[in-house]
Amino acid sequence: xxxxxxxxxxxxxxxxxxxxxxxxxxxxxxxxxxxxxxxxxxxxxxxxxxxxxxxxxxxxxxxxxxxxxxxxxxxxxxxxxxxxxxxxxxxxxxxxxxxxxxxxxxxxxxxxxxxxxxxxxxxxxxxxxxxxxxxxxxxxxxxxxxxxxxxxxxxxxxxxxxxxxxxxxxxxxxxxxxxxxxxxxxxxxxxxxxxxxxxxxxxxxxxxxxxxxxxxxxxxxxxxxxxxxxxxxxxxxxxxxxxxxxxxxxx
Amino acid sequence: xxxxxxxxxxxxxxxxxxxxxxxxxxxxxxxxxxxxxxxxxxxxxxxxxxxxxxxxxxxxxxxxxxxxxxxxxxxxxxxxxxxxxxxxxxxxxxxxxxxxxxxxxxxxxxxxxxxxxxxxxxxxxxxxxxxxxxxxxxxxxxxxxxxxxxxxxxxxxxxxxxxxxxxxxxxxxxxxxxxxxxxxxxxxxxxxxxxxxxxxxxxxxxxxxxxxxxxxxxxxxxxxxxxxxxxxxxxxxxxxxxxxxxxxxxxxxxxxxxxxxxxxxxxxxxxxxxxxxxxxxxxxxxxxxxxxxxxxxxxxxxxxxxxxxxxxxxxxxxxxxxxxxxxxxxxxxxxxxxxxxxxxxxxxxxxxxxxxxxxxxxxxxxxxxxxxxxxxxxxxxxxxxxxxxxxxxxxxxxxxxxxxxxxxxxxxxxxxxxxxxxxxxxxxxxxxxxxxxxxxxxxxxxxxxxxxxxxxxxxxxxxxxxxxxxxxxxxxxxxxxxxxxxxxxx
Numbered sequence: 001x002x003x004x005x006x007x008x009x010x011x012x013x014x015x016x017x018x019x020x021x022x023x024x025x026x027x028x029x030x031x032x033x034x035x036x037x038x039x040x041x042x043x044x045x046x047x048x049x050x051x052x053x054x055x056x057x058x059x060x061x062x063x064x065x066x067x068x069x070x071x072x073x074x075x076x077x078x079x080x081x082x083x084x085x086x087x088x089x090x091x092x093x094x095x096x097x098x099x100x101x102x103x104x105x106x107x108x109x110x111x112x113x114x115x116x117x118x119x120x121x122x123x124x125x126x127x128x129x130x131x132x133x134x135x136x137x138x139x140x141x142x143x144x145x146x147x148x149x150x151x152x153x154x155x156x157x158x159x160x161x162x163x164x165x166x167x168x169x170x171x172x173x174x175x176x177x178x179x180x181x182x183x184x185x186x187x188x189x190x191x192x193x194x195x196x197x198x199x200x201x202x203x204x205x206x207x208x209x210x211x212x213x214x215x216x217x218x219x220x221x222x223x224x225x226x227x228x229x230x231x232x233x234x235x236x237x238x239x240x241x242x243x244x245x246x247x248x249x250x251x
Numbered sequence: 252x253x254x255x256x257x258x259x260x261x262x263x264x265x266x267x268x269x270x271x272x273x274x275x276x277x278x279x280x281x282x283x284x285x286x287x288x289x290x291x292x293x294x295x296x297x298x299x300x301x302x303x304x305x306x307x308x309x310x311x312x313x314x315x316x317x318x319x320x321x322x323x324x325x326x327x328x329x330x331x332x333x334x335x336x337x338x339x340x341x342x343x344x345x346x347x348x349x350x351x352x353x354x355x356x357x358x359x360x361x362x363x364x365x366x367x368x369x370x371x372x373x374x375x376x377x378x379x380x381x382x383x384x385x386x387x388x389x390x391x392x393x394x395x396x397x398x399x400x401x402x403x404x405x406x407x408x409x410x411x412x413x414x415x416x417x418x419x420x421x422x423x424x425x426x427x428x429x430x431x432x433x434x435x436x437x438x439x440x441x442x443x444x445x446x447x448x449x450x451x452x453x454x455x456x457x458x459x460x461x462x463x464x465x466x467x468x469x470x471x472x473x474x475x476x477x478x479x480x481x482x483x484x485x486x487x488x489x490x491x492x493x494x495x496x497x498x499x500x501x502x503x504x505x506x507x508x509x510x511x512x513x514x515x516x517x518x519x520x521x522x523x524x525x526x527x528x529x530x531x532x533x534x535x536x537x538x539x540x541x542x543x544x545x546x547x548x549x550x551x552x553x554x555x556x557x558x559x560x561x562x563x564x565x566x567x568x569x570x571x572x573x574x575x576x577x578x579x580x581x582x583x584x585x586x587x588x589x590x591x592x593x594x595x596x597x598x599x600x601x602x603x604x605x606x607x608x609x610x611x612x613x614x615x616x617x618x619x620x621x622x623x624x625x626x627x628x629x630x631x632x633x634x635x636x637x638x639x640x641x642x643x644x645x646x647x648x649x650x651x652x653x654x655x656x657x658x659x660x661x662x663x664x665x666x667x668x669x670x671x672x673x674x675x676x677x678x679x680x681x682x683x684x685x686x687x688x689x690x691x692x693x694x695x696x697x698x699x700x701x702x703x704x705x706x707x708x709x710x711x712x713x714x715x716x717x718x719x720x721x722x723x724x725x726x727x728x729x730x731x732x733x734x735x736x737x738x739x740x741x
Contacts, residue, residue, distance in 0.1 A: 050696050053688070078698035090693040094711025100697075103707050108698035143711065160697065 001065060001199050002026040002168055008059035009048055018044045018055070020224035028167070029196040033210055033235060034203045036221035037243040042203045043087060045221070046172040049201075050084040051077050064168065079111035083166035085157040087173040092144040097156060100144045101126060101163055108164060129162045133189045150177030151185075158189040169193065169200045175209040187212030207239035222246045286335040289313065292446055295339055299415050302422055312435045312445035319439050325602040326631045326663060327571045329544060332509055339447045339480075400464070407463050409493075410455040414482050417453035424455055428486055432515035432552040432579070440511040440546040440573075448482035448513065456491040456522070465721055467496040481512040487522035489555065494525040496724060510569075511546045520555030520582065525563070527720055528576075529728055531735075532568035534599050542570025542599070549576035550606075553585035553614075561588035562605065563719045565728045567735040570599060575633065577606035580614035580645075587616040590719040592728075594735045595628030595660070604634035604665075609645040609675070618649040621713045623732075624660035625739035631663040636679075640671040651681040654712050656705065656739050706733035 007022040018041045026032050036042050048055050049062065051074035062069040069077060092100060106116045117125070130140060133155045145153050154174055161169055171190065175183055190213050194200070202213055210218075210232065218234040219226045220243070227246045228234065292313050296306040321331075404411055410421060417425050435445045456462050487493055497514075510532070516524050526549075535542025545568075551560035562576040578587030589605035607616035616636065624630040636647045653662035664681050686708050694704035710717070710729055717725050 050692075052692055074692065074695035075698050075700050078696055084696050086693065090687075090689050092690060092693075092708060092711055094714040095707055100707070103699060103703065104694075104697035107700065107703050111698060111700075164697070 001028045003063045004060070005063070006060040007045075007048070007057065007062065009044065009055050009057045012054055012056040018224055019048070021060070022221075022224070022226060024219065024226065026168075026199045026201065028199055029194075030216045031194065031200040031202060031213065033215035033218045033232075034201060034221055035205065035218060035235060035238055036246075038205075040221045041224040042221055043172055046084055046170045046201070046203055049077075049168075049170055050074060050082060075107070075111065078164075078166075079108045081167035083161050083164055083169050085154075085161055085169065085171045085174050087176060089145045089148075089153045089157055091146045093146050095144055096141050097144045098126065098140045101140075101160065104160065105163060125163060126159075130159055132192065133159050133162075134185055135159050151179065151182030154178055154182065154186050155189070158186055162189065162193055167198055169198065171200065171202045171204075173203055173205065175204055175206060183209070183212065207235045210235045220246050287313070287316075287337070287339070287443075287447070291339045295447060295449075299418075301415075301418055304426065305418055308430070308435070309446050312442050313447075315436045316439070316442045316446055319436075319442060321439050325573050325633070326629060327573060327600040327602050329571055329600075332544070334443070337509065339449075403463055407460055408457040409460065409462050409466075410453065411466055412453055414448075414451045414453045414484060417484075421453070421455070424486070425453065425484065428515070428517055429484055430515075432517060432550050433513050433548050438548060441513050441548040444480045444482060444511045444513045444548070448480040451482035451512070452485070452495075453483075454485040454493060454495065456487045456493045458488040459490045460488075461491065462493040465494045465496055479510050481510070483512070483514040484517075485515070485524060485526070486517045487519065487524050487558075489519045490521040491519075492523045494721060495527070496721065497526070497528045498530050508541070509544050509546070512548070514547070514549040514576075516549075516551035516560055518551065518553050518555060518558035518560050518582075518585075521557045522555060523559040523561075524551060525561045526551070526576070527724060528562075528564040528566075529724060529731065530564070530566045530568050530572070531731060533570075534568050534597055535570040537597065543568065544571045545569040545574065546571075547574040549574065550579065551577070551587070552579045553582050553587060553611075554579075555585070556582040556611070557584045558582050559586040559588075561590070561719070563590040563716065564592070564603075565716075565720070565731065566591070566593045566601060566603060567731055569601075572599075572601040572603055574603045575605055577608065577635075578616060579608045579610065580616060580642075581610045582614075583611040584613045585611055586614070588719075589616075589618045589620070590716040591620045592623070592713045592716045592732065593621070593630055593632075594623045594625075594732055595630045596625040596735055596739055597628060598626065599628040599630075601629070602631040602633055604632045606635040607637070607647055609636075609638040609642045609647070611642060613644045614642060615646040616648075618647070618651075619715055619719075620649075620651045621716055622651070622653045622662055623656065623709060623712065623736070624653065624662045625656035625736055627659045629661045629663070631665060633665045633667075635667040635669070636677055637667075637669040638672045638675040638677075642672050643674045645672065645675045645677075647675075647677040649677075649679045651679075652712065653681075653683040654709065655683065655685045656736065702733070702737060705736055705739065709733070709736060 004022050004024040007019050009019040010017045022045065034042055034045065044055060048057065051072065057070055065080065072080065102122055109116060135155055139152060145156065148156065174186060178186060202209065202215060204210065215232050218230055218232060220228040220238065222243065289310060292309045293306060296309055430445065433441050436442055454466060485493065485495060516526060518524050532543040532545065533541065553560055560578050564576060566572055576589060580587050587607050591603065593601045593603050595601045604620065605618055607618065618634060620632050622630040622632055630653065632651045634649065636649060638645045649666065651664045653664065655662055662683055666679055668677055668679065670677060686705065690708055691704055694707060699707065709732060713732065717729060720728055
């Protein structure tokens with residue numbers, strides 16, 4: 001589904017090199033964890049997949065469903081099935097969460113040539129999925145992410161993910177800012193979305209998220225390169241020994 | 252609304268009609284009164300069969316106007332207006348409109364389409380000539396709509412007619428209230444308007460009557476053109492209520508570059524007036540040329556105790572907007588409200604706001620102003636809140652928010668607060684924000700395109716004011732704001 005080949009990228013503004021040759025292949029149905037120390041390029045990778053303008057790809061390519069992802073605008077990528085769950089979800093004042101969900105869903109449907117959802121159909125969908133994630137009607141009426149607690153923000157992200165039904169889910173440090181209970185609710189929401197047609201890239205610092213969302217493959221990212229790939233036991237090893245071994249290897 | 256009669260050489264010179272609406276104006280008959288003079292005023296007044304006191308009133312205004320200077324304190328910039336180059340009277344037949352929608356600029360029609368305006372209404376808005384518009388009346392049934400409408404109002408005792416008609420039918424009412432809120436010498440443009448006003452609406456709601464429907468200029472203008480110097484007078488007698496809608500969301504075909512309207516509202520004891528405006532006149536072309544100059548004086552007088560006047564406005568059009576709908580809170584316990592959305596794009600210049608003059612005891616006012624600037628436009632909020640020394644326990648809350656889109660626009664907030672009574676509580680909050688790159692990226696990542704994302708964020712920004720509009724207006728106004736900002740990003 002997704003193939004990243006020799007990806008090099010830098011910050012557009014000052015030219016700082018962040019990614020130095022990433023190779024990654026993700027098949028449908030797989031969950032890949034990307035782990036690594038601060039500043040290793042994990043979030044940059046997620047932003048480049050989603051198409052954020054602040055980065056400049058200097059070398060390499062990303063093929064998604066057989067198409068060159070780097071040629072597509074962020075909204076085209078979204079309609080093609082790329083979803084990024086933000087580490088820090090953005091506040092949209094005055095726009096009710098419900099309104100935002102409807103606009104996003106219909107925008108994607110329009111881009112794919114589908115008819116817009118009717119209000120009753122939309123409401124039915126939202127009610128069903130919101131209940132799973134413990135998202136109340138009251139929360140849906142509040143402006144998106146404005147005054148939300150850390151847990152509410154992440155649940156709102158996963159709600160969007162489940163409604164938009166992307167084929168590639170990129171979760172950027174979804175566990176940050178979550179207490180144990182919230183972590184469980186969010187993880188359950190994510191696990192529900194695991195399917196043979198869907199791939200996930202789970203970016204995290206910590207093993208604890210991977211207790212809940214068990215990955216098929218674990219990658220260690222250091223200084224802009226994948227320095228080690230293994231099974232889920234690799235995450236446990238990292239938890240025990242830290243990143244010190246790998247930081248050295250990349251240098 | 253349909254073709255208005257007056258035209259200006261200046262407008263022709265800058266190609267505004269050719270550019271935007273693509274129709275020909277060929278005025279050769281009954282131009283009558285070119286230039287601003289006593290003859291012009293007498294001619295105008297005679298044509299309208301006005302009583303003599305009205306003619307004198309106009310002439311007095313003209314004499315006063317001669318002694319006044321054009322104000323220059325507003326943050327707007329435009330070439331000097333040559334009042335002697337304007338026509339102040341032209342007979343309705345002298346303007347030739349497009350023969351059918353085929354002759355109307357496709358760009359304009361595209362906008363109508365986006366607003367979801369039915370074809371028949373499009374014809375009226377684009378000023379397609381009435382004789383080619385027979386089908387409109389058949390489908391729209393505007394004659395019978397207006398008739399039914401008038402009958403219902405009559406039953407309630409409500410007077411709703413043109414001000415010319417009111418001068419003939421209800422001269423005492425007009426004489427009593429005209430100029431009582433905005434005096435003849437109030438300001439340069441109001442004085443000009445007093446001398447040469449063309450027409451406008453007159454509304455009288457009798458004591459204790461709740462007007463059975465929203466009154467809209469839309470109905471009235473289909474009957475009769477108002478011209479560039481519109482004059483509106485609304486009186487709500489004791490314990491009555493009226494909601495009045497002015498303007499319409501569709502871009503209006505208009506050949507007049509200068510608009511100087513005056514609106515006066517009078518609310519007696521326990522009466523309430525709600526006045527909503529959507530203004531979408533031609534803002535000028537992509538180079539900033541042409542476009543309407545809108546110099547308006549709107550003022551409401553809460554003359555009676557416990558009275559209330561609320562202004563709600565959505566301003567998206569005009570090259571220059573100079574407008575401060577205000578409330579004089581004279582009656583004890585009276586309430587003034589001002590809700591405004593002012594959108595500027597391209598080269599538009601807006602200097603708008605309100606005045607809340609607290610004269611009575613326990614009076615309160617509320618101001619919510621949302622300015623959105625895009626392109627190279629300039630958007631200024633200018634407001635005055637004052638308390639007279641005898642006005643005890645007055646309250647005001649003001650919130651002015653500005654949203655900037657892009658790098659080349661400007662937003663300014665100029666609040667004046669004058670309290671001469673120590674018991675007054677005046678609060679002022681102001682914010683300026685930008686649509687951040689992060690917000691845009693977030694929306695795009697969810698699948699919206701740039702225009703959809705801007706529309707969503709802007710609609711969130713203006714929500715507090717949109718909620719104040721009558722339902723049917725609110726939906727249209729939201730669409731209109733999105734359309735006005737098209738092309739402002741990227």
